[in-house]
Amino acid sequence: xxxxxxxxxxxxxxxxxxxxxxxxxxxxxxxxxxxxxxxxxxxxxxxxxxxxxxxxxxxxxxxxxxxxxxxxxxxxxxxxxxxxxxxxxxxxxxxxxxxxxxxxxxx
Amino acid sequence: xxxxxxxxxxxxxxxxxxxxxxxxxxxxxxxxxxxxxxxxxxxxxxxxxxxxxxxxxxxxxxxxxxxxxxxxxxxxxxxxxxxxxxxxxxxxxxxxxxxxxxxxxxxxxxxxxxxx
Numbered sequence: 165x166x167x168x169x170x171x172x173x174x175x176x177x178x179x180x181x182x183x184x185x186x187x188x189x190x191x192x193x194x195x196x197x198x199x200x201x202x203x204x205x206x207x208x209x210x211x212x213x214x215x216x217x218x219x220x221x222x223x224x225x226x227x228x229x230x231x232x233x234x235x236x237x238x239x240x241x242x243x244x245x246x247x248x249x250x251x252x253x254x255x256x257x258x259x260x261x262x263x264x265x266x267x268x269x270x271x
Numbered sequence: 272x273x274x275x276x277x278x279x280x281x282x283x284x285x286x287x288x289x290x291x292x293x294x295x296x297x298x299x300x301x302x303x304x305x306x307x308x309x310x311x312x313x314x315x316x317x318x319x320x321x322x323x324x325x326x327x328x329x330x331x332x333x334x335x336x337x338x339x340x341x342x343x344x345x346x347x348x349x350x351x352x353x354x355x356x357x358x359x360x361x362x363x364x365x366x367x368x369x370x371x372x373x374x375x376x377x378x379x380x381x382x383x384x385x386x387x
Binding site (some may be wrong): 195197199205206207208209211228255257258259260261262263264 | 317364375
């Protein structure tokens with residue numbers, strides 16, 4: 165089976181840096197994805213790591229260590245609009261989501 | 272590229288009726304599509320894997336006779352909620368796997384179903 169662990173809530177202030185960790189157990193692995201979801205909306209794709217290392221896209225970066233079954237999403241220069249739920253997801257034969265991390269950015 | 276559409280975006284129906292939701296990959300072919308359900312403040316739960324030209328694979332606890340899935344072409348999968356009840360009210364999201372490259376999945380915008 166598959167399981168993913170990520171923190172349920174994180175709070176930070178504007179301009180700060182936040183790291184959301186994700187550990188996973190899976191049989192078969194293509195890659196680790198991160199999605200952002202605002203209340204009432206569909207998940208939107210943020211990043212996908214198939215190989216070890218850091219992927220940077222603007223203020224967001226994602227890291228993967230396949231040997232440690234671990235990844236993280238790094239959000240820099242936080243803005244109020246970044247308040248949302250963030251899901252890590254493992255791709256194997258299908259895609260399974262973690263329970264989500266609710267990020268609250270305060271002024 | 273890699274756009275997935277869903278129709279309708281929202282639907283309200285009476286208890287006992289059936290509702291069909293369409294999922295289309297607009298600019299790529301998808302032999303595999305996935306259907307998820309999300310209740311408020313919860314994560315996306317995989318309901319079933321839809322394979323073009325064959326029967327869908329349902330997750331444990333998901334009734335295949337209630338949630339009918341048809342994947343008749345490489346760009347279209349449909350989910351029909353039969354005899355809907357208020358407890359079926361949820362956000363239904365599909366995704367399509369792009370088999371080119373890194374097997375990424377792209378999500379549709381979701382369909383909000385409300386059963387009265």
